[in-house]
Amino acid sequence: MADGIRVTPVVPGTRPELADIEGRILAERGRISLLYQVLLNSGPIAAGWERMLTAVRNETTLPANLRELVILRVAVLNGASFEFEAHAPIAKRVGLSDEKIESLKQDGIAAAFDSREALMLELTDAMTRDVIVSDGLFGRLRETFDDGGIVEVVATIAAYNMVSRFLVALNVSH
Numbered sequence: 001m002a003d004g005i006r007v008t009p010v011v012p013g014t015r016p017e018l019a020d021i022e023g024r025i026l027a028e029r030g031r032i033s034l035l036y037q038v039l040l041n042s043g044p045i046a047a048g049w050e051r052m053l054t055a056v057r058n059e060t061t062l063p064a065n066l067r068e069l070v071i072l073r074v075a076v077l078n079g080a081s082f083e084f085e086a087h088a089p090i091a092k093r094v095g096l097s098d099e100k101i102e103s104l105k106q107d108g109i110a111a112a113f114d115s116r117e118a119l120m121l122e123l124t125d126a127m128t129r130d131v132i133v134s135d136g137l138f139g140r141l142r143e144t145f146d147d148g149g150i151v152e153v154v155a156t157i158a159a160y161n162m163v164s165r166f167l168v169a170l171n172v173s174h
Contacts, residue, residue, distance in 0.1 A: 009037035021047045060152040064094035073124045080164030
């Protein structure tokens with residue numbers, strides 16, 4: 001397994017004790033992706049992961065284009081090609097242009113992004129590369145979002161750092 005996935009994916013339907021969580025994953029996602037097949041090695045982790053990521057993706061007020069923008073940037077910064085490939089089509093569906101999607105792969109923040117998008121990318125870069133968010137950057141974030149919005153943006157970036165680091169550590173790829 002050294003060249004492939006580092007743990008054996010669970011084939012859906014083969015472990016009766018996972019039927020409930022598999023059902024929730026199917027209901028929410030429409031399929032049990034390779035990521036979830038790996039997660040199913042631990043029922044409690046898969047269940048918690050599914051609930052948290054569903055909240056991040058589908059239950060916040062963060063506009064979908066900004067959500068996908070930061071998800072793709074985190075994937076690029078962490079070298080998580082599986083995550084980038086999974087979310088690029090979603091990003092297109094919610095209005096990100098091919099130019100913007102490709103620009104996310106560059107160092108720095110391209111001119112293609114408006115001021116709000118650039119702020120999101122700056123925050124994503126700070127949280128992912130340095131972990132620390134400067135007071136100046138946080139002040140600019142506060143000018144754009146209320147406390148709830150700040151929590152949602154920060155949680156989205158943090159959650160997708162978790163996703164991409166999980167994928168990279170376990171060598172999950174297409």
